[in-house]
Amino acid sequence: MLRIAVPNKGSLSGPASAMLHEAGYQQRKESKELVLVDPENEVEFFYLRPRDIAIYVSSGKLDIGITGRDLLRDSGADAEEILPLGFARSTFRYATKPGTAGGVEDFGGMTVATSYEGIVAQHLADHGIDASVVHLDGAVETAIQLGVAQVIADVVETGTSLRNAGLEVVGEPIMTSEAVVVRRTGADADEPKVRQFLRRLQGVLVARTYVMMDYDCRAEHLERAVALTPGLESPTVSPLHDKGWVAVRAMVPAKEAQRIMDDLYDLGARAILTTAIHACRL
Numbered sequence: 001m002l003r004i005a006v007p008n009k010g011s012l013s014g015p016a017s018a019m020l021h022e023a024g025y026q027q028r029k030e031s032k033e034l035v036l037v038d039p040e041n042e043v044e045f046f047y048l049r050p051r052d053i054a055i056y057v058s059s060g061k062l063d064i065g066i067t068g069r070d071l072l073r074d075s076g077a078d079a080e081e082i083l084p085l086g087f088a089r090s091t092f093r094y095a096t097k098p099g100t101a102g103g104v105e106d107f108g109g110m111t112v113a114t115s116y117e118g119i120v121a122q123h124l125a126d127h128g129i130d131a132s133v134v135h136l137d138g139a140v141e142t143a144i145q146l147g148v149a150q151v152i153a154d155v156v157e158t159g160t161s162l163r164n165a166g167l168e169v170v171g172e173p174i175m176t177s178e179a180v181v182v183r184r185t186g187a188d189a190d191e192p193k194v195r196q197f198l199r200r201l202q203g204v205l206v207a208r209t210y211v212m213m214d215y216d217c218r219a220e221h222l223e224r225a226v227a228l229t230p231g232l233e234s235p236t237v238s239p240l241h242d243k244g245w246v247a248v249r250a251m252v253p254a255k256e257a258q259r260i261m262d263d264l265y266d267l268g269a270r271a272i273l274t275t276a277i278h279a280c281r282l
């Protein structure tokens with residue numbers, strides 16, 4: 001059985017379970033369930049704190065985990081990212097009261113509050129800055145108002161939390177993050193069960209980002225039409241009963257579907273249809 005760590009709380013938890021469900025795996029029904037066996041798919045899911053997942057995976061007790069890239073780096077665990085999942089996107093940034101500092105180079109002698117001590121200590125060291133780091137579990141934005149620190153380093157998604165605390169970002173982002181699949185560093189990447197799990201998740205990612213497009217066009221316009229819809233490998237082209245026309249089928253990025261339909265229409269294509277992809281294996 002493949003043993004997989006899934007976030008049990010926070011921003012990663014809901015979207016991770018939703019993606020696994022979409023990939024055909026059973027998921028827990030109660031948020032109190034800590035372990036779920038999916039015998040049909042020969043997988044065992046362990047619902048763990050997102051921060052702990054890289055540590056379990058690096059120990060080799062679990063084969064695979066879903067966590068945040070920032071949490072993986074912060075943990076310092078011996079695990080590596082093998083597939084980005086496109087949700088729980090964020091940046092990790094320093095913030096201060098306006099006018100305190102222009103960037104990391106000004107932090108010497110200051111105190112930085114954060115829940116991500118590993119990332120911050122490393123970043124300060126990389127820049128040769130001698131600053132103190134104080135670890136807080138959350139609500140880090142309030143640390144400046146309460147005089148515990150002059151600088152914070154935290155996850156920024158919309159920036160609302162910083163604005164509400166009267167803070168502004170300073171310097172370049174320390175890193176960008178999203179949910180990722182992690183595996184123990186150096187573990188066999190070609191293990192069939194692991195490959196199958198990754199293919200399933202990749203199928204969900206593709207199904208979420210692409211739509212299937214079908215249309216008819218005059219044979220003499222085919223090359224220009226196909227240039228608009230090159231597909232992932234190559235579009236399917238079928239003859240129509242009317243010899244002057246062909247039917248074309250190709251996957252296109254969902255975000256570009258409307259523009260491509262307009263361009264195809266202008267080219268003389270007709271019966272242009274897009275349909276959702278529910279699942280796929282590339």
Ligand SMILES: Nc1ncnc2c1ncn2[C@@H]1O[C@H](COP(=O)(O)OP(=O)(O)OP(=O)(O)O)[C@@H](O)[C@H]1O
Pocket residue numbers: 009010011012050051067068069070071088089090138155156157158177178179
């Ligand atoms: N708005 C956000 N707030 C917090 N984390 C976010 C946000 N957007 C994305 N993330 C990502 O989610 C992960 C944080 O997981 P964590 O368990 O700390 O979630 P949380 O939402 O902060 O929950 P908790 O209430 O336990 O602090 C990180 O990888 C982080 O980059």
Ligand SMILES: O=P(O)(O)OC[C@H]1O[C@H](OP(=O)(O)OP(=O)(O)O)[C@H](O)[C@@H]1O
Pocket residue numbers: 137138139140141154155156157158159160161162
């Ligand atoms: O840029 P925003 O969209 O405002 O999102 C970022 C905020 O969300 C997270 O806090 P969370 O709600 O997880 O609380 P926590 O600080 O207790 O972890 C994070 O620590 C920031 O405070």
Ligand SMILES: [Mg+2]
Pocket residue numbers: 010138
């Ligand atoms: Mg949080």
